[in-house]
Amino acid sequence: MNKKTLRVSPKSIERLGVYRRVLQQERAKQKTHIFSHQLAMLCGNNAAQTRRDLMAVGYEGSPSRGYDIDALCRAISALIDGEDKCVAVLVGVGNLGAALLEYVEKRCPHLRIGAAFDSDHAKTGRVLCGVRCHSVDEMDEVIKRNGAEVGVIAVPGRAAQEVADMLASSGIKGILNFAPVALRVSKNIYVEQIDLAVALEKVAYFTRRKDYVKKER
């Protein structure tokens, strides 16, 4: 209903991805419509927040019917996926890299992992989840050939900055970094950091804070 991209908050973007996944599951169960409180419950948040998030996508539901699942899915996709498929590359095909390939190949048809890289020659040349693993020497050439925009760093910490520099010089514009290192990259590259060890520490901390009580449903 509005001018489209008017600035959607990061948190909303994350949740919209979750909504879409849940909507696709419901659609597979032959459901055609859903109310905000039902969707909220399936996603683990509350109805007000769900409606607020959906405001951003510019699709309006009906008070009597709720949201048309199919139309809402398309509206969300129009907002978060771009016009064309986004191509990403993975650097570091260890356990974590392989896990990411599985998750993404199964669940993100609108994203494509175009290639993977590893310094271990035992891995180069192999194909995992449909993605070919190249030597890091070929990184620049392969990234440019695929027109990749996003890089995922799943290498040990000591190698992460060097990989980030290589990605940046090949024209990558966004990085998802699993290495426990703060990357130093130019301002126009978006970086998202996920640190598994810190995440677990956080859970341990809040688990022990006896005063913690979850808010609602």
Next chain:
Amino acid sequence: MNKKTLRVSPKSIERLGVYRRVLQQERAKQKTHIFSHQLAMLCGNNAAQTRRDLMAVGYEGSPSRGYDIDALCRAISALIDGEDKCVAVLVGVGNLGAALLEYVEKRCPHLRIGAAFDSDHAKTGRVLCGVRCHSVDEMDEVIKRNGAEVGVIAVPGRAAQEVADMLASSGIKGILNFAPVALRVSKNIYVEQIDLAVALEKVAYFTRRKDYVKKER
């Protein structure tokens, strides 16, 4: 300087984990003191935020010397680790589970992964990163024997809710969930959700938003 645990924000807790890691690295380089802006730079944020976070730990630096690295490390640990080691268990020893074991065993001496579980009998009985993998049938017994408080769910989505129920009934009080499913658990269990596919979608989205410009640093 204050009454200790007066309520530290989740974001601060995450960053404190990062500060500690960086401080340990600096200590290994024989440095004894550090200023807030140096620590901030190494962690990828700014000095004001770093000082604000450190307020919570109840250790004061000196304007001339900065922070004593060793003392600050201990103060952070006193805040985020409890009195005794926290024990966690891992359910699902696939690629992701194995990656987590590596990360945590290397970098979290104050946490212990007491056991792992998998439904695949080819994996049970084996030992990865010093952690023994059990059959899921033994979950209740092993969790109680180890006094585990935290559970990590790294199984496929369809199995996640069932695993969460088992963990809850064995007395687990906090869950780190990698399955792309909103868990339904009782209010007094803390749940932290990490969804790799959604994380990548988010990076793809912000990478493409040309108007995005990183703030500083």
Next chain:
DNA sequence: CTGTGTGAAACTCTTCACAGCA
């Protein structure tokens, strides 16, 4: 009624800016 969309309040997190100390 029971639902949606949304202004406005409430809450959380980040940044500014400055007093005070060595």
Next chain:
DNA sequence: TGCTGTGAAGAGTTTCACACAG
């Protein structure tokens, strides 16, 4: 001077609560 600790402002996020619609 150049740093720390922190009140206060600002930015971002969530929740409330209500007008309106079928």
